[in-house]
Amino acid sequence: MSDSLFPIADAPTAPLAAPYRVLARKYRPMRFEDLVGQEPMVRTLANSFAAGRIHQAYILTGVRGVGKTTTARILARAFNYSLPGKVDHPSIDMPELGVHCQAIMESRHVDVIEMDAASHTGIDDVREIIENARYRPVSARTKVYIIDEVHMLSKQAFNGLLKTLEEPPEHVKFLFATTEIEKVPITVRSRCIRFDLRRIESGPMIAHLRNICAAEGVAAEPEALALIARVAEGSVRDALSLLDQGIAHGGHAGVTAQAVRDMLGLSGRGEVIALFERVMKGEIAEALDLARALHQAGADPADILIELAEFCHFVTRAKIAPVATEDPAVSEIERERGREFADLRDTRHARRADGYAQSRRHFRQDLRHSLEAKKDDHCRQPPGSDRRRKRQAPRSGADRARGDRRGRAERHCLHRRDRQDQWARRARRRRP
Ligand SMILES: Nc1ncnc2c1ncn2[C@@H]1O[C@H](COP(=O)(O)OP(=O)(O)O)[C@@H](O)[C@H]1O
Numbered sequence: 001m002s003d004s005l006f007p008i009a010d011a012p013t014a015p016l017a018a019p020y021r022v023l024a025r026k027y028r029p030m031r032f033e034d035l036v037g038q039e040p041m042v043r044t045l046a047n048s049f050a051a052g053r054i055h056q057a058y059i060l061t062g063v064r065g066v067g068k069t070t071t072a073r074i075l076a077r078a079f080n081y082s083l084p085g086k087v088d089h090p091s092i093d094m095p096e097l098g099v100h101c102q103a104i105m106e107s108r109h110v111d112v113i114e115m116d117a118a119s120h121t122g123i124d125d126v127r128e129i130i131e132n133a134r135y136r137p138v139s140a141r142t143k144v145y146i147i148d149e150v151h152m153l154s155k156q157a158f159n160g161l162l163k164t165l166e167e168p169p170e171h172v173k174f175l176f177a178t179t180e181i182e183k184v185p186i187t188v189r190s191r192c193i194r195f196d197l198r199r200i201e202s203g204p205m206i207a208h209l210r211n212i213c214a215a216e217g218v219a220a221e222p223e224a225l226a227l228i229a230r231v232a233e234g235s236v237r238d239a240l241s242l243l244d245q246g247i248a249h250g251g252h253a254g255v256t257a258q259a260v261r262d263m264l265g266l267s268g269r270g271e272v273i274a275l276f277e278r279v280m281k282g283e284i285a286e287a288l289d290l291a292r293a294l295h296q297a298g299a300d301p302a303d304i305l306i307e308l309a310e311f312c313h314f315v316t317r318a319k320i321a322p323v324a325t326e327d328p329a330v331s332e333i334e335r336e337r338g339r340e341f342a343d344l345r346d347t348r349h350a351r352r353a354d355g356y357a358q359s360r361r362h363f364r365q366d367l368r369h370s371l372e373a374k375k376d377d378h379c380r381q382p383p384g385s386d387r388r389r390k391r392q393a394p395r396s397g398a399d400r401a402r403g404d405r406r407g408r409a410e411r412h413c414l415h416r417r418d419r420q421d422q423w424a425r426r427a428r429r430r431r432p
């Protein structure tokens with residue numbers, strides 16, 4: 001066997017590439033100033049730190065990817081902020097990394113204990129926390145328990161936590177994060193300061209994506225970023241995952257609107273608007289042709305409906321509050337055509353259709369559920385089975401009349417039987 005098969009010894013050693021970190025992790029904010037779109041919470045926290053009124057337990061709630069875990073880590077950092085010789089007290093102003101900051105942000109600090117309640121639901125896990133809470137922190141100033149997805153704790157576990165949560169040792173703070181606040185018992189909620197983290201508006205979201213593209217040296221079309229911001233529905237994590245995917249999809253060309261649309265299976269805004277126009281004019285045949293063409297080009301029928309509903313809602317907003325057209329997530333063609341439709345005298349139909357569009361976040365979910373349920377139901381019923389036949393063939397007028405006649409006859413019979421019973425009872429009573 002020749003040595004050339006094993007060239008490792010002689011070959012110049014290439015430096016090992018660092019493993020890729022996804023954008024969402026790479027750009028996790030380290031300070032409150034870097035958090036996008038959560039200014040009210042940051043202001044409240046800044047005031048309470050300035051006044052020395054730092055609570056012992058906080059609960060953070062909001063949809064996925066808006067910064068709950070991130071906020072919890074930044075708070076843990078603020079409780080323990082310390083710069084030798086300069087700062088030795090809790091502070092929300094953290095211009096440089098303190099002694100414990102890096103370890104806390106990387107979730108590996110011995111005194112900042114992160115627990116995932118989704119996998120530690122029981123009373124035993126809580127008992128461990130209560131036991132350990134009695135001991136002072138090893139190196140930091142404050143021991144912080146971050147319990148993510150806290151709504152997953154069992155009832156017993158919540159009850160076990162109550163006493164410690166009400167009167168924790170001085171060196172302990174609790175930070176809870178949850179997407180489903182209503183599942184957290186009121187007894188727990190009442191012992192915490194609550195912050196509702198908001199969905200991020202499209203303007204700040206697009207600006208955040210643009211900054212990240214600039215930092216990564218990736219070219220991105222503004223329309224592509226607007227599309228990503230729209231699909232992410234206010235979740236920064238969703239937006240960054242889509243951007244990651246978009247960068248991989250676009251390759252050297254950067255992130256283009258067409259690539260994002262292809263990647264997400266979205267139809268072009270122009271085509272959706274054309275479809276909307278046909279529907280509103282009542283040109284059903286043309287509308288069906290267009291919908292079919294979109295479907296054949298790869299668009300998901302549910303997404304077509306959702307985009308139609310969104311444009312419909314946009315037209316209504318443009319009619320009632322014209323500032324809506326200045327939203328940066330709206331493309332130029334949408335803005336122009338939206339204004340055109342809004343200027344038409346009668347948008348009654350559009351407004352009626354808008355009933356769906358207003359709840360478009362739920363609409364997407366509802367539509368998917370109902371389509372899936374229909375599919376399941378259809379698969380479960382063997383062809384020609386009774387239930388299916390019944391649903392396929394609605395009752396004819398004659399059937400209904402026959403049913404009504406039968407109903408009337410039955411009612412009559414019952415009535416007669418009741419009367420007969422009554423007579424019999426009376427007769428029995430009269431008999432000596
Ligand atoms: N408000 C925000 N500002 C900037 N980036 C954010 C924000 N919220 C989330 N992110 C990004 O999304 C990622 C996940 O955020 P995380 O705090 O874990 O979300 P969750 O609310 O689901 O706990 C972060 O690493 C960060 O990159």
Ligand SMILES: [Mg+2]
Pocket residue numbers: 068069070148177
């Ligand atoms: Mg989280």
